[in-house]
Amino acid sequence: MSSIGIKVSKPGINVLTAAKKDLAFISSLRHMKILSKGYASSTTFKYTHGLGYRPAFTGYMKTSGRYFVNYFISPFDGYQFDNTLYGDIYTTTEVLAAEAGTAGRLVWICFVNPGDFGSQRTIPSKSNFGLKLSNDKNILTVFDSEVSLTSKFETPIILKTAIISVSVDAIGPTSGTEQKTNFTDYKHGLTTANHILVPEFYGAGLINLSTEPVGAVPPYVAEDRELSINEEVIRFRISRLAQGGFLGDASAPAKTVTLRFYLTNIKLP
Amino acid sequence: MANIGIKGTTSPKNIASSDFQDFFVNSQYYNLKIMDNDPTWPKSVTISSGSYNVSYTINHGLGYIPIYDLYFKDQDGKLVHIPGKSTDTYGTRGRILGETITTIRVRLGRPSATYPTNVTYDVYALIFVDTKGDQ
Numbered sequence: 120m121s122s123i124g125i126k127v128s129k130p131g132i133n134v135l136t137a138a139k140k141d142l143a144f145i146s147s148l149r150h151m152k153i154l155s156k157g158y159a160s161s162t163t164f165k166y167t168h169g170l171g172y173r174p175a176f177t178g179y180m181k182t183s184g185r186y187f188v189n190y191f192i193s194p195f196d197g198y199q200f201d202n203t204l205y206g207d208i209y210t211t212t213e214v215l216a217a218e219a220g221t222a223g224r225l226v227w228i229c230f231v232n233p234g235d236f237g238s239q240r241t242i243p244s245k246s247n248f249g250l251k252l253s254n255d256k257n258i259l260t261v262f263d264s265e266v267s268l269t270s271k272f273e274t275p276i277i278l279k280t281a282i283i284s285v286s287v288d289a290i291g292p293t294s295g296t297e298q299k300t301n302f303t304d305y306k307h308g309l310t311t312a313n314h315i316l317v318p319e320f321y322g323a324g325l326i327n328l329s330t331e332p333v334g335a336v337p338p339y340v341a342e343d344r345e346l347s348i349n350e351e352v353i354r355f356r357i358s359r360l361a362q363g364g365f366l367g368d369a370s371a372p373a374k375t376v377t378l379r380f381y382l383t384n385i386k387l388p
Numbered sequence: 389m390a391n392i393g394i395k396g397t398t399s400p401k402n403i404a405s406s407d408f409q410d411f412f413v414n415s416q417y418y419n420l421k422i423m424d425n426d427p428t429w430p431k432s433v434t435i436s437s438g439s440y441n442v443s444y445t446i447n448h449g450l451g452y453i454p455i456y457d458l459y460f461k462d463q464d465g466k467l468v469h470i471p472g473k474s475t476d477t478y479g480t481r482g483r484i485l486g487e488t489i490t491t492i493r494v495r496l497g498r499p500s501a502t503y504p505t506n507v508t509y510d511v512y513a514l515i516f517v518d519t520k521g522d523q
Contacts, residue, residue: 127393127394127413127415128415129393129415129416130392130393138517139421139517140421140450140517140518140519140520141520142418142421143394143413143414143415143416143417143418143419144413144415144418144419144421145421148421148422148423148424148517149421149422150419150420150421150422151420151422173459173461173466173467174467175457175459175514176467176469177457177469191469191471191472191473192471192472192473207472207473207475208469209462209466209467209468209469209474210466210467211465211466211467212465216466232422232514234457234459234467234512234514235459235461235467235510235512236425236512249398249399250396268412268413268419269412270396270397270398270399270412271398271399272398272412273398273409273412274398274411274412274413274419274420275419275420276408276411276412276413276414276417276418276419276420277417277418277419277420277518277520278408278417280519280520316420316455318453318454318455318456318487319453319487321471321483321484379453381455381518383420384408384409384411384417385409386409
């Protein structure tokens, strides 16, 4: 890392020796920047970003006042989950597309940051004042996508991180079909539903991207999870399905699943 | 909070704002910081003819499970989130196989293995160094 630049730490942390993760910000790293966000107002919504590269993006499905993180894929069977609506978001070099069977539910966030490390294009400034920090680029000519930090765009800041856990009872033994579900509500302390990051939510491989086994199959227990946020709480739900088969009963012991979440300052539309 | 630190708002928001969203930096908290792209991370992967899927590993080496955003470019040139699914000819899908404190394992797959040619996908990773909030 160059010895030139700006880095800021919180009180009690030595800025000279702190690891990058322990700094509030550091000009040698790029920070996420939001170009725009909104609802998919039609089932085939398109937002023209015009960036010339494929920007990073994220989304939520809003149902009954809750914003669901897994907007893009149905859990294994939909049993006992709060959300049953799903959609797709993707970006090309010119547009962000947000498509869902129901209009007005799919929430999208389009970042300035390239998702494809593609070519950059400077977006016209809103004004000729403000702050921008660059690491290894000329600050006068640096592209927005290369800027470390700038006052030009909304920027995700982590307001809170904590662990949320949910326990589910043992399931089975059953030779038929049995479902078990449970959830935990975590009061996040804000008055708005904000963009939330939950890296381990998908990492356990529990988002099932294939159809359930059909026909004469061995007994199995499928499990999936759901996470949502509203103005008061973060809800984490686990649902399990035991399906006995012709070879015998299906069962699984009780368990507790924990997740770390990162709640940001970005309000969801 | 002590009255010491740095904070900045996006134009034209007031620096005295009590709305967290108005700030692009606030040294009371942690900005989301992107790890430098590592040249050893996979840039493309290929699902071979006759195969359902291909797996790959991102070695971030951070020592903790990071926040991340992963994508692949489908055969229509669209950037698709992982996990997520594409509407390209192959119905390509991406999923996370697992995370450790040093790696993220990813799989791209498709519902059929009958395609006669190899299919290559560009893959991308945004990995963040952050582990803290307001602590």
